Amino acid sequence: MADLLLDIRNLHIEATVQAPGERPHDIVIVDDVSLSLEKGRVLGLIGESGAGKSTIGLATMGYGRGAIRLSGEVWLNGRNILDGGLRELRRLRGREVTYVSQSAAASFNPAKRLMEQIIEAGLEHGVGSRRELARRAVQLFDALGLPDPENFGLRYPHQVSGGQLQRAMTVMALVPEPDMIVFDEPTTALDVTTQIDVLAAIKKAIRETGVAAMYITHDLAVVAQVSDDIMVLRNGRMVERGTTDEIINSPREEYTRALVSVRSIEHDEKGLTDTPVLSTHNISARYGKGAQVLDDVSVDLHPGQTLAIVGESGSGKSTLARVITGLLPPISGEVSFQGRRLSPALSGRSKDDLRQLQMIYQMADVAMNPRQTVGTIIGRPLEFYFGLRGRARRARVLELLDDIEMGPEFIDRYPAELSGGQKQRVCIARALAAKPSVIICDEVTSALDPLVADGILKLLLRLQEREDVAYLFITHDLATVRAIADSIAVMYRGALVRYGPKSEVLSPPFDDYTDLLLASVPEMKIGWLEEVLSRRRMESAGN
Amino acid sequence: MPMVLKLVAQRIALGLLLLLAVSVLIFAGTQILPGDVAQSILGQSATPTALANLRRDLGLDDPAYIRYFRWLWGVMHGDLGTALSNGQDIATQIGERLGNTLFLAFWAAVVAVPLAITLGLVSVRYRNRWPDRLISTVSLASISLPEFFIGYVLIYYFSARHQWFPSLATVYDGMPLLERLRAIALPVAVLTLVVLAHMMRMTRAAIMNVMQSAYIETAELKGLSAFKVIIRHAFPNAISPIVNVVMINLAYLVVGVVVVEVIFVYPGMGQYLVDHVAKRDVPVVQATGLIFAAVYIALNLIADVVAILSNPRLRHPK
Numbered sequence: 025m026a027d028l029l030l031d032i033r034n035l036h037i038e039a040t041v042q043a044p045g046e047r048p049h050d051i052v053i054v055d056d057v058s059l060s061l062e063k064g065r066v067l068g069l070i071g072e073s074g075a076g077k078s079t080i081g082l083a084t085m086g087y088g089r090g091a092i093r094l095s096g097e098v099w100l101n102g103r104n105i106l107d108g109g110l111r112e113l114r115r116l117r118g119r120e121v122t123y124v125s126q127s128a129a130a131s132f133n134p135a136k137r138l139m140e141q142i143i144e145a146g147l148e149h150g151v152g153s154r155r156e157l158a159r160r161a162v163q164l165f166d167a168l169g170l171p172d173p174e175n176f177g178l179r180y181p182h183q184v185s186g187g188q189l190q191r192a193m194t195v196m197a198l199v200p201e202p203d204m205i206v207f208d209e210p211t212t213a214l215d216v217t218t219q220i221d222v223l224a225a226i227k228k229a230i231r232e233t234g235v236a237a238m239y240i241t242h243d244l245a246v247v248a249q250v251s252d253d254i255m256v257l258r259n260g261r262m263v264e265r266g267t268t269d270e271i272i273n274s275p276r277e278e279y280t281r282a283l284v285s286v287r288s289i290e291h292d293e294k295g296l297t298d299t300p301v302l303s304t305h306n307i308s309a310r311y312g313k314g315a316q317v318l319d320d321v322s323v324d325l326h327p328g329q330t331l332a333i334v335g336e337s338g339s340g341k342s343t344l345a346r347v348i349t350g351l352l353p354p355i356s357g358e359v360s361f362q363g364r365r366l367s368p369a370l371s372g373r374s375k376d377d378l379r380q381l382q383m384i385y386q387m388a389d390v391a392m393n394p395r396q397t398v399g400t401i402i403g404r405p406l407e408f409y410f411g412l413r414g415r416a417r418r419a420r421v422l423e424l425l426d427d428i429e430m431g432p433e434f435i436d437r438y439p440a441e442l443s444g445g446q447k448q449r450v451c452i453a454r455a456l457a458a459k460p461s462v463i464i465c466d467e468v469t470s471a472l473d474p475l476v477a478d479g480i481l482k483l484l485l486r487l488q489e490r491e492d493v494a495y496l497f498i499t500h501d502l503a504t505v506r507a508i509a510d511s512i513a514v515m516y517r518g519a520l521v522r523y524g525p526k527s528e529v530l531s532p533p534f535d536d537y538t539d540l541l542l543a544s545v546p547e548m549k550i551g552w553l554e555e556v557l558s559r560r561r562m563e564s565a566g567n
Numbered sequence: 568m569p570m571v572l573k574l575v576a577q578r579i580a581l582g583l584l585l586l587l588a589v590s591v592l593i594f595a596g597t598q599i600l601p602g603d604v605a606q607s608i609l610g611q612s613a614t615p616t617a618l619a620n621l622r623r624d625l626g627l628d629d630p631a632y633i634r635y636f637r638w639l640w641g642v643m644h645g646d647l648g649t650a651l652s653n654g655q656d657i658a659t660q661i662g663e664r665l666g667n668t669l670f671l672a673f674w675a676a677v678v679a680v681p682l683a684i685t686l687g688l689v690s691v692r693y694r695n696r697w698p699d700r701l702i703s704t705v706s707l708a709s710i711s712l713p714e715f716f717i718g719y720v721l722i723y724y725f726s727a728r729h730q731w732f733p734s735l736a737t738v739y740d741g742m743p744l745l746e747r748l749r750a751i752a753l754p755v756a757v758l759t760l761v762v763l764a765h766m767m768r769m770t771r772a773a774i775m776n777v778m779q780s781a782y783i784e785t786a787e788l789k790g791l792s793a794f795k796v797i798i799r800h801a802f803p804n805a806i807s808p809i810v811n812v813v814m815i816n817l818a819y820l821v822v823g824v825v826v827v828e829v830i831f832v833y834p835g836m837g838q839y840l841v842d843h844v845a846k847r848d849v850p851v852v853q854a855t856g857l858i859f860a861a862v863y864i865a866l867n868l869i870a871d872v873v874a875i876l877s878n879p880r881l882r883h884p885k
Contacts, residue, residue: 085788118789130781135803135879144799145789180879 029203029236030061030084031099037079037260039092053079053092055260063203066230066237068251068268070244070283072473073444076260077240081206084238085121086113101203118145122197124226126209128189132181138192139177146200157199164195167232168225187218191225198229204236211246215336215500216544223249223546224557242473244283245546248272249553256280268550282475284548289481289507293526296511299363300324301494302348302381302462307357309340309347317343318354319519324511325462328492332505332526334541335515341498344515345464348496349381362461379409382455386467388447392439398425398450399435405457424453428483445476449483456487464496469504481508502545506530514538570884574875582868589860590642594635596856597849607847608651642857648850652843657854661839665858667738668828668835671751672820675758679820680813683763687770687809688802691778692793699771706764718757718830725753736831754831758824762816769812773805780804807874814870821866822859 037054054076061067069077083094086105097104101120105113122145125131133141143157151157158177165173168191181189190210197205210226211219227250230237241247247254247268254271256263256279264277275281302325309318317340325331333341346352348359350370359366361380367373382405385391392401402421406412412420422432428449439447448468455463465484469477485508488495499505505512505526512529514522514537522529522538534542543556605621606613622628626637641648647657686706690699709717726734732752742750777783778801786800825837832838836855843851875881 082788087788089784114790114792116790117787118791123785123788125781125785127781131785133782133786133800133804135877136800141785144786144791148789148791148795180883182880183883183885 027063028060029063029101030059030238031097032057032059032080032084033097033099034058035080035083035094035096035098037076037083037088037092037094039090053260054083056096057257057260057262059255059262059265061204061236061238063236064234065253066239066251068247068254069238069240069257070242070247070254071257071263072242072475074259075257077257078208080257081123081208081238081240084204084206085117085123087117115149118202119149119151119200120202121204121206122200122202124190124193124197124205124207124210127213128193128210129181129186129213131193132189134181136180137177138179138181138184142177142192142196142199145196149200151200161195161199164198164229165192168195168229169221170195187214187222190214190222194222194226194229198233198235201233202235204238205230207237207239209241210239212241212243216502216546217336217540219246219546220544220553220556223553226250227553243546244272245548245552248548248550249546256283272548272550289478289485291485291508294326294329294510296324296329296525297326299327301327301362302496303360304344304348305358305360307344307347307354307359309343309352309354311343311352316355317518318347319517320357321513321515321518321520322357323513323520323523325494325496326510327461327494328488329510330488330495330497330508331511331513332497332499332509333513333515334499334502334505336500336541338517339515340518341515342466343518345383345466345496345498348464349383375409379405379458380461381464382458382460382462383464383466384448384451384455384468386471388444388451388471389439391451392447394439397436397438398442401439401450402453402457405454409458420457424457427456427487428453443476444472445479448472448480452480452483452487456491456493459491460493462494462496464498466498467500468497470499470501477504484508502542514541571875571881574881575872578868578871578875582864586861586864589864590639590857591635593853593856593860594638595631597853598631600847600849638853642854647854650843650848650851652846652848652851657851661836661854661858663740664834664836664839667833668821668824668837670738670747671736671754671758671824671828671833671835672817674748674751675755675762675820676817678755679759679762679816680766682759683766683813684770684809686763686767687774688794688797690767690771691774691797691801694775702767706767709760710764714757714761714826715830717760718753718827721753721756722830734831736833738834751831751833754824754827754833757827757830758820762819766809766812766816770805770809773808774801777801777804803877806877810873810877811870814866818863818866821862 035054035057036052038050038052040048040050057076057080059067069080071077079088079092082088083098084100086094086098088094094106096106098106100116105116132138139158139161142161143154146152146157147154152160161177162173165176170176170188170191176192184192194210207226211222214222223246229235230250237250239247239251251268253265254268255265256271256277258279263279264271264275266276271280272284275284303323305322307318307321308316310316321340321344323331323333333344335341343352347354350366350368350373353368358368361377366377399418399421402424403412403417406417406420418435421435425432425434430446430449434442434446439450442450469480472480481504484495487493497505497509509526511524512522512526513520514529516537522535529538530542543559546552605618605625605627609617609621626634638648645658647661649655650657650660686702690702693699722734725732733750734753736750736754738747738750774797778797783796783800786796791799821836824835825841827833828835828837829841836858840852840855843855
């Protein structure tokens with residue numbers, strides 16, 4: 025094929041890792057993966073964490089994080105780049121292949137102006153003069169919808185929002201006129217409403233410049249919008265490869281089918297009861313002397329039900345959780361539990377109040393003491409609230425492990441020996457151990473892969489059924505909300521914009537913000553992005 | 568950028584306050600020392616009447632706080648008092664010696680600071696390989712040896728055996744610059760060896776810390792050479808800790824050179840201080856103490872200000 029750009033043959037990547045207290049051993053990150061990419065085409069690499077997709081992306085530039093060993097062949101523009109030395113690799117990095125990372129906020133040097141960083145690779149490789157490159161950058165700023173394109177490059181990274189930085193990084197990748205760009209989860213860290221703009225910008229840039237791209241993500245719905253072909257990876261091996269249409273609409277492999285049909289949860293909304301178990305009344309709050317982050321928020325949580333709090337980052341949803349738990353006393357308003365007023369500050373609450381309200385966090389990793397075993401972690405609330413010790417405590421821990429579908433052998437393991445999903449399950453067991461009436465779940469599935477998250481949600485629903493525990497479920501993910509909520513509160517900039525039973529909140533007529541939020545959730549369907557964008561254009565033309 | 572100005576003004580005000588506090592400490596410290604100025608001027612055989620008269624003349628009968636303010640007032644007007652041992656004006660005596668000390672410190676810094684930072688950068692570039700190990704070993708060895716030892720070894724080799732440099736760093740007024748530099752070559756070498764390791768290792772550590780950042784990976788993926796990555800992308804983000812350690816070492820070059828000055832018989836502040844401590848010349852000790860404190864505070868102030876200015880978030884607020 026004449027226009028073949030990239031041809032990876034039998035790529036095999038190993039690394040030597042050393043777990044604490046163990047001998048160093050080799051692990052295989054990528055196992056015998058072959059793929060090819062023609063000029064001007066977009067290949068989506070999809071898989072869960074640990075599938076080796078980022079590693080493959082970086083391998084196209086001959087780059088590896090940490091001490092990894094590459095073998096096999098990576099043919100780029102007609103030569104095997106793994107044959108050349110570091111000098112050869114440097115010549116292609118930033119020239120033939122450029123890279124857009126997940127977190128543009130961390131990937132820009134905080135001490136330098138954006139323009140200087142954006143034209144740096146082009147200058148280094150002699151693509152053009154400073155002035156030519158800067159002009160190209162300004163054109164791209166304009167094309168990707170960045171504000172004040174002429175002066176945008178004069179800013180420092182901290183002066184620009186996350187979504188803008190992600191677009192600026194795309195510009196940085198485009199300026200040296202590469203043959204291929206590796207996009208490594210470029211929208212994962214963004215809010216859904218921002219994600220859609222960045223996605224549209226990336227797609228436009230690819231289409232207009234005719235650059236080839238490798239688009240890495242764990243979100244099949246996102247990759248369906250931008251790629252021509254999709255390769256599904258799992259544990260470093262290829263599962264299947266096909267055109268986007270084939271993968272989305274007629275996947276061959278079991279695993280791909282599971283990825284496509286994720287969110288299979290059926291949950292019927294429960295009717296409201298007479299007395300809520302937990303209510304907030306006109307809560308307003310702020311941190312220190314800062315700006316107000318919560319404004320007059322009143323919500324009710326009914327026994328055995330799930331209230332989802334939905335919003336973007338900065339909407340105040342986690343702050344609401346802090347107020348309810350007593351970590352942040354509000355400036356006005358109050359929290360009531362089973363009909364009586366709770367002390368605003370943690371120190372004023374009784375041990376039983378504390379027991380009744382438990383929390384599960386987003387990062388299960390940091391929510392557990394790495395030097396305690398699972399048995400100690402789950403056993404601690406048993407001892408603290410119920411005075412269980414010795415054999416009784418152990419028996420109860422085993423029961424709880426059984427509840428979270430983990431075997432008795434886990435009791436003596438340390439958190440580092442568990443997978444992400446298992447860690448979150450242990451945190452659920454710890455919350456459950458206190459026999460609470462309410463569990464506050466703060467983004468508990470956002471750090472997990474879709475299939476694992478699905479399992480956690482199912483577990484939570486089943487436990488709710490049995491224990492009659494109510495969940496205050498904080499999330500930015502509307503798909504999750506659809507799956508498990510009974511009531512929904514949509515928050516925006518600290519205030520409630522929409523609140524009620526799920527069926528009401530999710531049916532029209534919508535307010536503007538909820539409409540935007542709902543329309544921004546990527547759907548597993550080709551052409552969704554264009555539909556949304558054209559609908560938006562029509563709406564703004566109509567106004 | 569009013570925010571930066573405010574921060575810098577705050578630092579300067581704090582520095583002045585600190586200096587004032589130090590002056591109280593120095594004054595109080597010399598007050599609780601045993602011995603009596605009048606006694607030490609007149610000697611053991613003085614009559615009680617003569618002692619009382621002298622005390623009254625010197626104002627020693629006044630309460631301590633009045634004497635403190637009298638002293639402070641003088642200091643603020645450039646009057647550091649009179650040396651007891653030889654009756655000369657302290658300010659004039661110190662002026663010349665402080666000049667000598669600063670001259671020595673300046674040249675030691677001119678050699679040591681760029682050398683230390685360059686070696687730090689080279690260490691990061693070849694981290695955990697032989698150049699890094701060699702630099703670490705040699706600089707650690709030089710910091711482990713006491714400075715008088717290094718001083719005498721250098722004197723033995725470069726003056727006694729080869730006569731390339733003078734063993735005594737004698738300088739005088741009107742001495743041509745080149746000759747002056749030749750005279751202080753050996754003390755500069757000793758000082759450089761003493762402060763090099765600390766600055767080099769902190770530079771290395773500060774940059775290594777930054778090398779973990781995602782933007783370093785971005786720079787590497789642009790195809791920049793390792794040195795360019797370090798100098799353009801890592802170094803600007805490590806300036807603040809590096810400047811801090813450089814300033815601490817510069818302060819040492821001014822304040823801590825006593826041993827080196829004694830070895831090379833260099834007419835600087837250190838020698839002067841040692842001489843007058845031995846003679847219990849309290850006004851001189853007070854004056855030099857205050858000057859040393861001022862140097863320390865000023866250099867750390869500069870480090871703070873540079874740290875503020877090197878932070879783009881403070882320089883360019885949203």
